[in-house]
Amino acid sequence: MKKAPTIRDVAAAAGVSVSVVSRVLNEGSVAVATREKVVAAIAELGFRPRAAARELNGANLTIGLVLADLTNPFFARLADRIVWEARGRGVQVVLMTTQEDPHIEAETLATLLDRSVGGVIATPTGGNIDKWSRLQDLGVDLVFVDRSIAALENTDVVSIHNEASAASATEHLIGLGHRRIAVISGPLTTSTGTARIAGYESALAAAGIPSDAALIRGVPFRGDAGADAVAALLALPLAERPTGLIVANTAQVQSSMRQLYQMGIDIPRELSVIVFDDNPWTELVSPPLSVIRQPIDMLARHSVDLVLGRMQGRLPVGPRFIEVQAEFVSRSSSAAPNPVESHV
């Protein structure tokens, strides 16, 4: 257990002062000859500056990533891409998960401050509004990804175009002839929940189809809320029962699908299904699912660009709202409604 070389060792080895070495490390002006000597010494000794010492001076090449749940494949893949993008830019990622619990989220924010991270990318639970804004007051750059908080109008947001995505899924079903379309999404207290349901309703309205509150389910992300919603929807009297279903949040599709299978629902004959987010397995189930595919790599790239841009102060003031397009991928889980059952 030998000790790592410090900047002083390098200075000594190169026969210069520490400030020169520091300038070589950062973008200071150094004579070419001197620089070479220093670089050589650094390589020789295998010197690497310690992050802690740098942070103490305000520098910061670490970002916090606050995700709801790595068990959700959408977040997992998002984390993968974000870590990847960050690495390419030489910044490290401190990962935290909230399990959708505002309490944990609050704790998380506190420790993120201790770490004095320069920026944070987060999928907020919706609570802790004061804490988030205090984080910003303390100079931490904040970017919300996937979700946002309306009250924090001054925060950058990167997401898919939620309304349009939900609308296009709805339009697809309408185009197939469906009139009774149900939607399961996140709670109406979340941005994705409201936006996606709004998109669904606008598509309905555009087609002149009255919206039915019984078919709209804004339910929690965790637990078996999806399954319960499915059960409730299929328990409706035949005439009111939906012939199409949009599961508008990745968090709910697994339990929703499980419920459909358990109930022995014949997809798409009895029920057409479209789910949000294209997991690797959506094409492995039978029938393969029609999905809204989110461009996760884009979400990741933009989020990282944004935080780093802010951290380096090379972005104009004023919040940035980046919305990327999601893609509808039609597979076999959606078809025209069964004429016998669809006619009331």
Add this chain to the structure above:
Amino acid sequence: MKKAPTIRDVAAAAGVSVSVVSRVLNEGSVAVATREKVVAAIAELGFRPRAAARELNGANLTIGLVLADLTNPFFARLADRIVWEARGRGVQVVLMTTQEDPHIEAETLATLLDRSVGGVIATPTGGNIDKWSRLQDLGVDLVFVDRSIAALENTDVVSIHNEASAASATEHLIGLGHRRIAVISGPLTTSTGTARIAGYESALAAAGIPSDAALIRGVPFRGDAGADAVAALLALPLAERPTGLIVANTAQVQSSMRQLYQMGIDIPRELSVIVFDDNPWTELVSPPLSVIRQPIDMLARHSVDLVLGRMQGRLPVGPRFIEVQAEFVSRSSSAAPNPVESHV
């Protein structure tokens, strides 16, 4: 953007010296009355010690988590649990992914040192043996999880009992009457690859079934190696073709299953299939898959316990090998071989 209070502010507010405050923060001896004043001042000012300053003095409540690929649901869930366990113990996790690339892994190790993390939990690619051991020489406690590196005999390892798990899957198929059983697993350069294939072979040997090299496929984790292996296995002359298949690594099951579906293989009539690791979707596909379920929460808990135990020096010297039991879950993808085709 106000500045956060420092330990000096607290000292002033409480009318004591900084060392007293520091002792209150850690486990120093302080008079009850004084301690109360300090605690009050801390709460009052909302003081939180800065991690960077602490690290500079050797302290370290951060661990590095080096995973191969968050796109693999096994690793994603492992990350989720590890972050969870760490949080419960007040330590943060710096996440890094290697994408199975030794180059990236090498970089990763370097930055982990800059961060001066106290410990690392990793799923090594198999390379960088010198780098790993240098990390240890520098005093960083290292725990391998899921995989290990034989050459690093002095490193703690937490994993499932790989041999036994593969053996029990094999025995299950043998018990159903299969004689020609194929196995797809990680490369033979990886610990999981060799161990699982060894388990498979020992089960075969115990049943008096000769092992056939053509049925053993140690292939890379990334890419479509699983699919290719499946194609190759099913391209064998009918007499040599397997009636049972064990996909012994989560990384390979998705592409393997996709290939099976694309080829229109009738499971389990034409081929019985058992896959490693129980993803949420393994019961959603048809037929639901028989799986080896890894106790991910146990792997996470033990890993975190181990690194922290080492970091706090409250563990006896000598490497620790913790193996937890995996569970075989029988579902519908495995059955007795089709009598017509199984008889050569």
Add this chain to the structure above:
DNA sequence: TTGTAAGCGTTATCAT
């Protein structure tokens, strides 16, 4: 261009 020296916020080592 280069060197000197003063922080950054905490812990640790001494005295008191």
Add this chain to the structure above:
DNA sequence: ATGATAACGCTTACAA
């Protein structure tokens, strides 16, 4: 039990 004060490794004015 408490208080000065010197590290810890780096960045950054300020001088030279």
